[in-house]
Amino acid sequence: MRTWAGATRQAFAKGPVTVSSDSVQWSSLLAREAEYTGIDEITTMRVPDLRIGLLRNHVYKLESRSGSMWTTRSYPPGSGYIEPPGSSRPFRWNSRDQPRIEVRTLYLPQQVLSSAAIELQRAGSHRLDRTLEIPFLDDPHLANLSAAVISAVRAGAPEFYAQAAAQWIAAHLLIGPSKSVEWRQSLVRDPISDYRLIRVLEYINAHLYDRLDLRVLSNEAGISTFHFAALFKRAVGTTPHRHVLHLRMEAAKSMLRETDKSTLDIALTCGFGSASHFASSFRRHFSQTPSEYRSLTSNRTPS
Structure with a gap:
């Protein structure tokens, strides 16, 4: 059974969590929903696992920092970002204009990504050779699956569901981004x-x-x-x-x-x-x- 590193558990537990896969004791995939109110900034913690953050319900205007530069992006519902293992990034916003920020986060184990990469290579499928890091992610398939994952948590789905969902996410990310990501990639490459x-x-x-x-x-x-x-x-x-x-x-x-x-x-x-x-x-x-x-x-x- 997969044992989550303490840093991931700490990051997973931090914040005003409204839904958490801890309630069903999943070990193959961590899933959470959190609602931030009354604050203007959060900093994601460094964890040894891939983190996928998706914004919910509204168009949010967020600033994220890379090095010394802050970049402003508007995230429509279902869009978000991917952070590779070991990374951390601060986000800030105007809480007067956006008093509530709702975020759905998935943590995917590095070993799941590695296993999927090996299987895809055996099958002769093209895969990404870079570390996954996408400051602006707009992938409706992943957004839909994340909603299904949260529904599964609420329904008390077993570990088998988490395993299947984690493997699908890994394969989807490694095979390549969807077209909705491709036509927005210029926003990622060149702010x-x-x-x-x-x-x-x-x-x-x-x-x-x-x-x-x-x-x-x-x-x-x-x-x-x-x-x-x-x-x-x-x-x-x-x-x-x-x-x-x-x-x-x-x-x-x-x-x-x-x-x-x-x-x-x-x-x-x-x-x-x-x-x-x-x-x-x-x-x-x-x-x-x-x-x-x-x-x-x-x-x-x-x-």
Whole structure:
């Protein structure tokens, strides 16, 4: 049976935990949910295991420090970060604007990653040769699984479930990131420094459900639509339309999971003219209908 290092247990227990896999005594995977209120900064502890942190329910604007540089990113629901074993990173935010930060964290043993890498190599599958470290992670498959893991903890699932979930996560990460990560990788490799784009990204997050066509966004940047479209795609890795659509889809997914709003209400809230238009867009984005997604995540965590 896997014995967790004391440092991981300490990090796992620290903070205002609302759900913890300690309640079911898992040893193959640690899972927790925590809600931070009334503070402006946390620093993740150095642990010998891979840490996956996913933000819940809202768009959060967080600053993280690497060396002496602070980088600001907006994390929509379900997005987050990956920290390799032995790493630590401080995060800070404005608690007046964001009084509550909700985080779902998974700790994956290094030995699970190593075993998965060996098996994938035997099977001839491509795998990542670098240490996994992703300051901005936007992977709907991993976000969905993390929600299922928390539901399993609440239901008292046995250790066998933890083993299967840990192996799936390891294989998924080693085989490579999903396309939703790939088109945001420029945000990871080269943090955006152009103040015009920073202003536009902040504007999008603050007005996500308003009209956000190319003209509106280019006006916010103060440059021509042609120049803005080229600048945005080069920096962010996708078009403004796809970026806005992705954020709205993630917000819609959160509403389906966390609320009892009708599909039509969610569609109209997220800027779609009809339930059918929303359903077709959702299916293209997540390979399932809104109803199918809601059914699969019916044991949702209360807001």
